[in-house]
Amino acid sequence: MRYYVLDRGDQLSAELAEQFHQLAAQRHFVIDAVSPEIVISIGGDGTMLHAFHTFVNHIPNIAFVGVHTGHLGFYSDWKSDELAQLIELMSHDFISAENTARIVKYPLLELTIHKKSGTTTHVALNEFTLKGVYGTLVAQIDINQASFEMFRGDGICVSTPSGSTAYNKSLGGAMVHPSIEAIQIAEIASINNRVYRTMGAPLLLPKHHECNIYPNQDQRLLITIDHIVLPVDDLISVSCKVSEQKISFARYRPYPFWDRVKSAFLR
Incomplete structure (x- = not known):
């Protein structure tokens, strides 16, 4: 699997990016800054916007995954302590080619x-x-x-x-x-x-x-x-x-839109 990581630049996000690289290397994922299959955004919604515009010319060929480290992560499915679980599910797709990730298009x-x-x-x-x-x-x-x-x-x-x-x-x-x-x-x-x-x-x-x-x-x-x-x-x-x-998000577990709205504004 070809992947790339963009982080927000704060200490926590940078540490999580390094952790992700280490876990990804163990699964034989390949870093690709030009044409990745998956782009991991680590930070908040602003980081996802930055990731989107970084690869805007490759949108049809890329799926995005968000890891939340800020105060509001509307585009983020994963928390900072869930990287190992995310890598495990991504690795399952990579090894078995069963495509367990659901691609959601916005x-x-x-x-x-x-x-x-x-x-x-x-x-x-x-x-x-x-x-x-x-x-x-x-x-x-x-x-x-x-x-x-x-x-x-x-x-x-x-x-x-x-x-x-x-x-x-x-x-x-x-x-x-x-x-x-x-x-x-x-x-x-x-x-x-x-x-x-x-x-x-x-x-x-x-x-x-x-x-x-x-x-x-x-x-x-x-x-x-x-x-x-x-x-x-x-x-x-x-x-x-x-x-x-359309932008594609790789969903390795369900996270309905209205659940996101409730989590962002009502909890």
Whole structure:
């Protein structure tokens, strides 16, 4: 089995990464930083985001496993004292080829960013946000190439189902099960008065629907794609839709989505 480990960089996560390497060597696993079959994220959800974007160009060929060492590990199935058990189950797959791991696939968000300087395409695991740097964001929002609303406020957040439990939740968005292929648009401090009106509620768009955001010109803006921050001052538009790609997680034991939600927010 070809594997790679990314850790958060704190002492505990680094020690667990070294422990994992030692256990993996005993099972004849091979470290592969270029095209691993399994990527182990040791830390928190931020570490998983980093792992995802590190191997974003190899997403169809990789499965991810999360080991939790932080305060909230929504993407993590395993605790710090369970590495031996995880390696044992991974080794069973490697030796017997019975594929006991269940591969769970989550939808991703595809972004096409049009700037005066060029066009780029990105995918996000959690969310994309667009905000004004020095003041209010003013932007026209189209849905399926039809004008929908003129937004005024601090910003806009577009999330995936798995990302719906992150920033989107703090904005009053709904938590969406990852089996639903959709994206969610949530407003960040929108202005609603006699002059300016926005929808004032989150919107859920299914696969094959598209949202296009056209900010007023000459605004200095800030784009975030998960943990990546991109200052932009020549933005023309951003197109958002459900990606054709999905992220794969290797589940060596059951951990239903709603159990994750309960563990993260109610316990």
